[in-house]
Amino acid sequence: MRQVSYAVALSLALTGTAAAQCLSGGEARQAVASGQAQPLGAISAGIQGKIVRADLCQSGGRLVYQLSVLSGSQVRRVTVDARSGAVLR
Template sequence: MMRLFLVLALVVASGFSANAACLSQSEAQQVVASGNAQSLGSVAASVQGEIVRAQLCEEGGRYVYQLSVLKNGQVTTVVVDASR
């Protein structure tokens, strides 16, 4: 949980980079299968709300999930560190 807050603080301070390279579904599956990134299921527990969209992206040499989360009737974007 603390890791999520640190990542969110970093994102708020710096913004999610438009230069982040989001992976295709097959690329994301390969990265997770190779152990270079956590599965979406393993990071989902740290997100409050319903994940309605998820993309695994590479940003600054690390992997992050860019998530659209529905909570209290509002959809917000949350970025979570996926690197191992």
């Protein structure tokens, strides 16, 4: 049990996210079509930089976009509430 806990803690530390379950492409399209999430195009308007990767994930009881954003020469991780478009971190 201790090894499993250590592995989970290490995984969370490396990824910087707590147990996010990302949706498949079909599930993401369905979430947008049903109004549970805004389209990525609407979300991207509020992001400074170029989105190089985007995942729609279930995290903390809500849908979030986990984005990798290129700004200058650095890539940063940005988490955005998929319904409101608010940047969470």
